[in-house]
Amino acid sequence: MSDADQPFGNRGNRDASIVNPRPGGSIDGTRKSGPTGAAGSGTPFLIGENMTGGYGRGPDILHDCTIAVEQGEIAVIVGPNGAGKSTAMKAVFGMLDLRKGRVCLNGQDITALNPQDRVKAGMGFVPQVNNIFPSMTVEENLEMGAFIRDDDIRQTMEQVYDLFPAVAEKRKQAAGELSGGQRQQVAVGRALMTRPSVLMLDEPTAGVSPIVMDELFDRIIAIARGGLPVLMVEQNAQQAMNIADKAYVLVQGANAHTGTGKELMANDEVRRTFLGG
Amino acid sequence: MDILNALVAFLNFVFIPAAAYGAQLALGALGVTLIYGILRFSNFAHGDTMAFGTAATILATWGLQGLGITAGPLPTALLALPVGIAVTAAVVLGTDRIVYRFYRARRAAPIILVMASVGVMFVMNGLTRMLPGIGVNEIRFADGARFVIEVRSFREWSGLTEGLALKTTQALTLVVAVLVVWALFRFLNRTKSGKAMRAYSDNEDLALLSGIDPERVVRLTWIIAAALMTIAGTLYGLDKSFKAFNYFQILLPIFAAAIVGGLGNPLGAIAGGFVVAFSEVAVTYPWVKVAGYLFPGWQPDGLLQLLSTEYKFAVSFVILIIVLLFKPTGLFSGKSV
Numbered sequence: 001m002s003d004a005d006q007p008f009g010n011r012g013n014r015d016a017s018i019v020n021p022r023p024g025g026s027i028d029g030t031r032k033s034g035p036t037g038a039a040g041s042g043t044p045f046l047i048g049e050n051m052t053g054g055y056g057r058g059p060d061i062l063h064d065c066t067i068a069v070e071q072g073e074i075a076v077i078v079g080p081n082g083a084g085k086s087t088a089m090k091a092v093f094g095m096l097d098l099r100k101g102r103v104c105l106n107g108q109d110i111t112a113l114n115p116q117d118r119v120k121a122g123m124g125f126v127p128q129v130n131n132i133f134p135s136m137t138v139e140e141n142l143e144m145g146a147f148i149r150d151d152d153i154r155q156t157m158e159q160v161y162d163l164f165p166a167v168a169e170k171r172k173q174a175a176g177e178l179s180g181g182q183r184q185q186v187a188v189g190r191a192l193m194t195r196p197s198v199l200m201l202d203e204p205t206a207g208v209s210p211i212v213m214d215e216l217f218d219r220i221i222a223i224a225r226g227g228l229p230v231l232m233v234e235q236n237a238q239q240a241m242n243i244a245d246k247a248y249v250l251v252q253g254a255n256a257h258t259g260t261g262k263e264l265m266a267n268d269e270v271r272r273t274f275l276g277g
Numbered sequence: 278m279d280i281l282n283a284l285v286a287f288l289n290f291v292f293i294p295a296a297a298y299g300a301q302l303a304l305g306a307l308g309v310t311l312i313y314g315i316l317r318f319s320n321f322a323h324g325d326t327m328a329f330g331t332a333a334t335i336l337a338t339w340g341l342q343g344l345g346i347t348a349g350p351l352p353t354a355l356l357a358l359p360v361g362i363a364v365t366a367a368v369v370l371g372t373d374r375i376v377y378r379f380y381r382a383r384r385a386a387p388i389i390l391v392m393a394s395v396g397v398m399f400v401m402n403g404l405t406r407m408l409p410g411i412g413v414n415e416i417r418f419a420d421g422a423r424f425v426i427e428v429r430s431f432r433e434w435s436g437l438t439e440g441l442a443l444k445t446t447q448a449l450t451l452v453v454a455v456l457v458v459w460a461l462f463r464f465l466n467r468t469k470s471g472k473a474m475r476a477y478s479d480n481e482d483l484a485l486l487s488g489i490d491p492e493r494v495v496r497l498t499w500i501i502a503a504a505l506m507t508i509a510g511t512l513y514g515l516d517k518s519f520k521a522f523n524y525f526q527i528l529l530p531i532f533a534a535a536i537v538g539g540l541g542n543p544l545g546a547i548a549g550g551f552v553v554a555f556s557e558v559a560v561t562y563p564w565v566k567v568a569g570y571l572f573p574g575w576q577p578d579g580l581l582q583l584l585s586t587e588y589k590f591a592v593s594f595v596i597l598i599i600v601l602l603f604k605p606t607g608l609f610s611g612k613s614v
Binding site: 010011012013015016017018019020022024025026027029030115116119120125127130131132133134135136140143144145147148190194 | 313314317318319382384386387388391469472473475476478479480481482483484485486487488489490491492532536540541601
């Protein structure tokens with residue numbers, strides 16, 4: 001139900017004395033999960049295979065797109081604006097309906113699961129924007145990350161603080177008061193609190209300064225070296241490919257090039273189109 | 278100049294009544310601000326749901342009194358409160374199930390929920406009047422000891438000409454309000470469910486992705502709001518008297534309190550409640566008596582009353598306008614209005 005096509009437009013919704021201007025949720029929390037099945041042998045640790053689909057009843061954005069990550073690897077999705085990079089990641093996370101294809105994690109076919117249950121199945125997802133609870137303290141953000149856990153979370157929290165010493169100092173401060181880079185660290189830390197088996201980052205370096213970006217990449221490498229596979233969408237193609245074990249170049253929602261980061265960097269066509277010569 | 282008598286007169290006629298009224302408004306505004314923060318709309322049915330909760334508590338009080346159970350010096354309604362809260366919570370959850378959930382599932386714009394709550398307000402209003410023995414009557418249901426401090430005994434004790442009275446209901450209002458606010462803040466800041474509610478009001482999508490069940494947060498919000506509404510309504514009814522129409526009117530000062538404090542901010546709701554109550558009482562109180570003690574030589578012509586009490590709701594309006602003009606986010610930066 002969009003406001004624009006209603007007779008009274010958006011009238012009334014701008015009066016904050018009766019309507020809270022905070023945007024509501026965009027994920028349909030009422031969608032129930034279907035059954036999971038075995039993925040079959042030889043499937044990668046995490047794979048979105050031949051994914052075709054779009055948002056709601058809209059046109060298809062992804063066309064036969066395949067994204068995979070193996071244990072201990074960093075895989076990056078790069079491509080021009082509007083190529084469907086974030087959409088591909090959201091499809092893996094179950095935020096849009098696939099018309100074709102499947103998603104498998106750790107030997108399980110999880111195509112029918114809703115996003116909440118994918119988190120429980122082991123996916124740690126960091127959205128590009130609105131990825132923290134701004135009015136809550138850093139510590140409470142991490143606690144909320146571990147909401148589904150009933151065991152002792154202190155050890156995981158200490159690990160997150162070890163990984164991000166900058167935010168550890170501000171654990172009692174509201175997360176919304178932190179700088180852009182520190183917010184991203186809180187966001188990644190929040191996702192790590194579930195002890196996921198794969199970490200998915202949607203443009204973690206969007207809008208942060210180059211120095212902070214290098215620092216974030218270092219942390220992400222450290223996470224991957226610790227054995228946690230990382231799948232991420234990146235605008236900064238060159239730097240992303242430098243650290244990637246595997247890179248996917250998407251163009252118009254389809255796989256254009258796939259290979260290790262180094263192979264793609266050496267590929268003339270990729271260099272010319274995406275890396276600026 | 279007789280400062281002591283002036284002070285006692287001030288305490289007796291302004292401070293104590295305003296503090297009790299402020300606590301009642303604060304509890305009401307807390308419920309409004311909670312629903313605004315989490316469900317994203319201003320609940321116009323708040324006043325009438327307060328009336329319903331109070332009526333349910335009154336019925337339970339009569340039941341207890343019929344069984345011969347009383348709370349000694351305290352009003353029996355205090356014992357009946359849990360029943361009233363349970364009934365109100367059930368009705369409010371039922372309302373959510375048949376009215377608000379439909380719009381939530383359709384992701385309707387919040388203004389539609391506001392309008393739906395106006396409908397709920399009318400239904401709740403009718404429902405309250407249909408309850409047996411409630412109707413449109415004015416009901417006094419405070420029993421037990423009437424005063425903590427009596428005028429006569431205070432005069433004898435202090436030797437002043439001015440007397441001081443503290444009604445049991447006023448003392449009770451303040452004590453209960455403090456306890457409820459303490460419990461609410463502890464719940465919101467210390468418990469996992471309370472933090473989940475705050476997380477949901479910060480970022481619904483991320484809360485969902487963290488495994489927080491949105492429908493559970495909504496249910497919890499309604500239950501807490503129902504408890505706040507019933508307690509606020511019962512305390513108001515004990516202090517004054519119960520009349521369903523008064524609860525419809527009290528909606529304005531409650532909204533004013535929530536907005537003055539900063540919508541969505543619980544601390545602001547409490548402060549706002551007291552600001553509105555003190556202004557209302559101070560503006561409608563005839564100050565001639567206090568002035569007589571302070572300036573014995575001065576014989577004012579009138580009663581030194583800025584507004585007659587019939588206009589007390591205008592005070593809420595004026596405060597509202599002043600705050601919206603000069604500090605749109607409220608005193609405790611809530612949502613910008």
